[in-house]
Amino acid sequence: MAKRKYVYFFGGGKADGDTAMKNLLGGKGANLAEMANLGMPVPAGFTISTEMCTVYYQNKGKFPPELRVAVDKAMAGVEKIMGLRFGDPSVPLLVSCRSGARRSMPGMMETVLNIGLTSKTIPGLVAKTGNPRFVYDAYRRLIQMYSDVVMEKAAGVEPAEGKGVRQQLERELQKVKDAKGYKQDTDLTVDDLRALVETYKAKIQAVLGKSFPDDAQEQLWGGIRAVFQSWMGKRACSYRRIEGIPDEWGTAVNVQAMVFGNMGDTSATGVAFTRNPATGDDHFYGEWLPNAQGEDVVAGTRTPNSINEATRPVGTEHLPSLEKAMAKTYKELYAIRNKLEKHYRDMQDIEFTIQEGRLWMLQTRVGKRNGPAAVRMAVDMFRERLITAQEAILRVAPSQLDELLHPILDPAAEKKATVVAKGLPAGPGGACGQVVFTAGEAVAWNKQGKKVILVREETNPEDVEGMRAAEAILTARGGMTSHAALVARGWGKCCIVGAGAIHVDAHARQLAVGSTVVQEGGWLSLNGTKGVVYLDRLPMVIGSEENPYFVAFMKICDKVRRLGVRANADTPEDARKARQFGAEGIGLFRTEHMFYGKGAEVPLFLLRKMIHSKTVEERRKALDELSPHIKADIKATLEAMDGLPVTIRLLDPPLHEFVPRAEDERKRLAKSLGIGIKELEARANALHETNPMMGHRGVRLGVTYPGISECWLRAIFEAAAELRKEGKKALPEIMIPVTCDVSELRDQAKLVKKVHAEVAAKYHVRKIPHLYGTMIEIPRAALRAGEIAEATEFFSFGTNDLTQMTYGFSRDDIGGFVPAYIEKGLLPADPFQILDTLGVGELIDLGIKRGRATKPNLKVGICGEHGGEPASVKFCHKVGMNYVSCSPFRVPIARLAAAQAVAEEAQEPKGKKGHK
Ligand code: ADP
Ligand code: MG
Numbered sequence: 009m010a011k012r013k014y015v016y017f018f019g020g021g022k023a024d025g026d027t028a029m030k031n032l033l034g035g036k037g038a039n040l041a042e043m044a045n046l047g048m049p050v051p052a053g054f055t056i057s058t059e060m061c062t063v064y065y066q067n068k069g070k071f072p073p074e075l076r077v078a079v080d081k082a083m084a085g086v087e088k089i090m091g092l093r094f095g096d097p098s099v100p101l102l103v104s105c106r107s108g109a110r111r112s113m114p115g116m117m118e119t120v121l122n123i124g125l126t127s128k129t130i131p132g133l134v135a136k137t138g139n140p141r142f143v144y145d146a147y148r149r150l151i152q153m154y155s156d157v158v159m160e161k162a163a164g165v166e167p168a169e170g171k172g173v174r175q176q177l178e179r180e181l182q183k184v185k186d187a188k189g190y191k192q193d194t195d196l197t198v199d200d201l202r203a204l205v206e207t208y209k210a211k212i213q214a215v216l217g218k219s220f221p222d223d224a225q226e227q228l229w230g231g232i233r234a235v236f237q238s239w240m241g242k243r244a245c246s247y248r249r250i251e252g253i254p255d256e257w258g259t260a261v262n263v264q265a266m267v268f269g270n271m272g273d274t275s276a277t278g279v280a281f282t283r284n285p286a287t288g289d290d291h292f293y294g295e296w297l298p299n300a301q302g303e304d305v306v307a308g309t310r311t312p313n314s315i316n317e318a319t320r321p322v323g324t325e326h327l328p329s330l331e332k333a334m335a336k337t338y339k340e341l342y343a344i345r346n347k348l349e350k351h352y353r354d355m356q357d358i359e360f361t362i363q364e365g366r367l368w369m370l371q372t373r374v375g376k377r378n379g380p381a382a383v384r385m386a387v388d389m390f391r392e393r394l395i396t397a398q399e400a401i402l403r404v405a406p407s408q409l410d411e412l413l414h415p416i417l418d419p420a421a422e423k424k425a426t427v428v429a430k431g432l433p434a435g436p437g438g439a440c441g442q443v444v445f446t447a448g449e450a451v452a453w454n455k456q457g458k459k460v461i462l463v464r465e466e467t468n469p470e471d472v473e474g475m476r477a478a479e480a481i482l483t484a485r486g487g488m489t490s491h492a493a494l495v496a497r498g499w500g501k502c503c504i505v506g507a508g509a510i511h512v513d514a515h516a517r518q519l520a521v522g523s524t525v526v527q528e529g530g531w532l533s534l535n536g537t538k539g540v541v542y543l544d545r546l547p548m549v550i551g552s553e554e555n556p557y558f559v560a561f562m563k564i565c566d567k568v569r570r571l572g573v574r575a576n577a578d579t580p581e582d583a584r585k586a587r588q589f590g591a592e593g594i595g596l597f598r599t600e601h602m603f604y605g606k607g608a609e610v611p612l613f614l615l616r617k618m619i620h621s622k623t624v625e626e627r628r629k630a631l632d633e634l635s636p637h638i639k640a641d642i643k644a645t646l647e648a649m650d651g652l653p654v655t656i657r658l659l660d661p662p663l664h665e666f667v668p669r670a671e672d673e674r675k676r677l678a679k680s681l682g683i684g685i686k687e688l689e690a691r692a693n694a695l696h697e698t699n700p701m702m703g704h705r706g707v708r709l710g711v712t713y714p715g716i717s718e719c720w721l722r723a724i725f726e727a728a729a730e731l732r733k734e735g736k737k738a739l740p741e742i743m744i745p746v747t748c749d750v751s752e753l754r755d756q757a758k759l760v761k762k763v764h765a766e767v768a769a770k771y772h773v774r775k776i777p778h779l780y781g782t783m784i785e786i787p788r789a790a791l792r793a794g795e796i797a798e799a800t801e802f803f804s805f806g807t808n809d810l811t812q813m814t815y816g817f818s819r820d821d822i823g824g825f826v827p828a829y830i831e832k833g834l835l836p837a838d839p840f841q842i843l844d845t846l847g848v849g850e851l852i853d854l855g856i857k858r859g860r861a862t863k864p865n866l867k868v869g870i871c872g873e874h875g876g877e878p879a880s881v882k883f884c885h886k887v888g889m890n891y892v893s894c895s896p897f898r899v900p901i902a903r904l905a906a907a908q909a910v911a912e913e914a915q916e917p918k919g920k921k922g923h924k
């Protein structure tokens with residue numbers, strides 16, 4: 009057997025790997041290889057594959073001997089291209105050791121820079137560069153990173169809060185700065201640094217009981233080991249859990265020749281996005297720092313400068329842009345930006361370093377973006393013909409579209425509110441909540457059901473769980489590419505960073521802006537789109553439908569999708585909202601809605617009267633009184649949906665649900681029926697059922713009390729006939745609930761026929777257009793769909809009840825066990841949220857096939873909660889439904905998911921199309 013290849017070289021205009029090899033090389037390694045292949049200036053290096061990560065953990069942290077051989081060989085290749093030698097006293101090569109998983113996990117894993125600086129190599133580098141300050145600056149950084157990443161974290165040392173070696177060293181640095189009155193790290197002189205590294209080494213010895221290694225090879229292997237070790241680090245694991253990244257993927261290690269952005273004023277480092285990741289507009293967008301090393305920009309310790317004039321944020325006028333400060337290099341970078349976008353056909357997130365005027369590319373990857381930016385970029389790139397309609401559709405995750413449908417601060421209230429601070433708009437949308445100062449508090453308060461804003465000096469990867477729990481994140485420091493900004497954007501969370509006026513005192517649990525102090529628990533409201541922080545709690549509104557990119561994007565989706573999208577709506581207001589969101593009809597109109605809530609008193613009283621009637625006569629009288637109310641209600645919704653179909657379900661719930669509990673209500677009812685309270689209670693008790701969910705409800709009511717069905721049918725036909733007379737196009741679809749056999753539908757069909765004839769005669773019309781169909785929500789109905797289709801024109805799968813009946817899980821009682829099932833991995837997800845395609849889905853598939861075998865043009869839809877859940881919508885597309893129906897706010901999501909189903913189908917290899 010041939011030996012496995014674990015090490016992949018890149019540099020000098022070519023590479024062993026390419027961008028398609030992300031699984032093996034990790035995202036960073038694969039794209040470094042790709043950029044090298046494209047002839048871009050990439051410092052030479054090599055990638056140790058993710059497979060070695062697996063081997064490393066299988067062998068309990070031992071490397072196979074062939075790895076050492078391969079690394080030595082690759083290092084020789086790097087040395088040749090760079091004209092330097094690793095560990096050599098006269099021409100020393102320094103390298104970085106960088107992590108890189110398949111999918112980027114911003115800041116979650118470790119990187120060590122400047123590896124190879126030792127007492128042997130330092131003099132050589134000083135002689136070669138003539139810049140001792142730079143050399144000692146690089147050395148102190150190496151010591152800081154290495155002691156933290158390799159000697160502490162990777163070694164499994166868990167220091168107490170504030171006692172980590174990195175923090176202790178940073179305190180030493182601060183001491184020197186304070187003593188000398190320096191503001192910036194760049195103020196430190198070579199002598200300061202020389203002294204500082206000695207302090208560092210002593211401190212490390214004291215804290216960790218080990219000395220900092222003074223051997224290049226030892227440093228290198230320590231770094232490689234630490235990167236693999238960081239894959240199983242606490243924060244990386246918790247990030248993976250949130251993002252659903254499997255532990256088995258592993259990370260790769262990239263060893264790469266160092267280039268230096270900290271060699272003086274003609275050197276710099278930066279991070280950029282080929283388009284603005286917060287808004288999506290087509291501007292090269294980024295940040296840079298002169299005389300700095302990579303991690304300085306991301307760490308958010310210095311406020312970075314903007315890369316060009318066009319994207320300069322307010323408040324940074326005093327900082328020169330790269331465009332102005334290094335015009336020639338900026339042009340070169342801009343050309344690479346264009347080339348990368350053309351090549352990858354997507355927005356890229358890049359890292360670069362300029363060493364004495366020479367540009368080097370250190371990373372590129374598909375950039376994270378929030379929902380509004382994703383939508384805008386998809387539309388723009390489609391219009392630029394960079395991508396196809398189908399690609400545009402796949403560029404926006406349903407959850408990102410959801411962000412556009414999310415609330416913002418009420419603009420009217422915002423005008424009157426008190427501004428406490430301004431920062432960079434890192435994650436748009438609005439949020440308000442109570443202030444907390446640690447990630448732990450954020451999680452704890454959130455558990456108590458409180459809405460919190462996590463306020464930090466700057467966030468670090470340890471804060472992710474708290475950031476997740478918070479409504480929004482606010483930091484005093486950091487730029488648009490800081491950790492907080494990246495993570496918030498990935499989650500579509502409202503976020504403001506670099507609000508420099510805020511003084512965070514996490515110890516005292518308060519923040520201060522000038523004389524304004526906000527204690528823990530105080531309320532703040534954030535406008536993450538503008539970067540404005542307000543005092544107090546502002547009202548929120550839904551904002552977005554006017555967004556022209558949203559509208560354009562939905563048009564692209566509508567062109568591609570084949571599945572119809574309707575809404576579940578019970579009131580004319582909901583119906584109008586549904587239309588606004590693009591619903592093509594109502595898939596479920598629950599008529600019983602009119603008996604709940606505001607304005608329901610009169611119809612509810614009449615319904616109760618009907619329920620408590622004893623004789624057919626009594627019941628008829630009550631129904632006759634009730635009918636006009638039902639008609640008015642149905643008519644208003646049919647009118648709002650003028651020209652679009654409305655599926656109206658006949659009375660569904662068990663009657664006992666409507667029995668009044670309040671004493672005075674019972675008295676009033678008894679009086680109106682002319683009976684005593686005892687008699688009323690006897691009648692009410694007679695309605696009691698042991699298992700009402702499976703009791704006397706749905707079509708069973710219509711079978712036993714045909715008058716109830718007739719009442720509803722009359723209301724529907726009269727409403728439709730009247731609207732037609734008024735010149736409106738009413739399209740009612742009569743839906744019978746809770747059926748299990750065709751006989752029930754034949755029984756009710758007779759009533760439909762009879763009432764239709766009566767109402768048609770009354771309004772002097774020959775026909776009132778309508779459809780007749782049923783909900784399929786009992787497994788038997790799905791199984792007998794072949795016959796049921798003989799008596800119906802449409803099916804609507806009621807997947808809430810169908811899931812309940814198929815699993816035998818009571819919808820109202822799953823709280824007791826389903827969470828445990830999910831935790832233990834017995835269920836992949838809550839089947840009431842995500843359609844169980846294997847079991848419930850098989851019934852649906854079967855039902856459709858059997859129904860259409862009888863009636864090929866049978867109309868089929870879904871009206872459960874699943875109709876707005878993206879994965880379930882895709883399933884509905886696959887099994888050939890005509891439409892899905894969901895809550896009005898989910899309609900755009902369903903339209904997108906339906907379009908994605910088509911786009912994904914087109915991507916599948918031929919012959920695998922459709923549902924098996
Ligand atoms: P992360 O995944 O956290 O971004 P990286 O591996 O990209 O970590 O490295 C952290 C920082 O160090 C980045 O800014 C990167 O550009 C910089 N960096 C990494 N390797 C080198 C190198 N060989 N030369 C110069 N800078 C480097
Ligand atoms: Mg990086």
Ligand code: MG
Nearest residue numbers: 745785806809
């Ligand atoms: Mg039901």
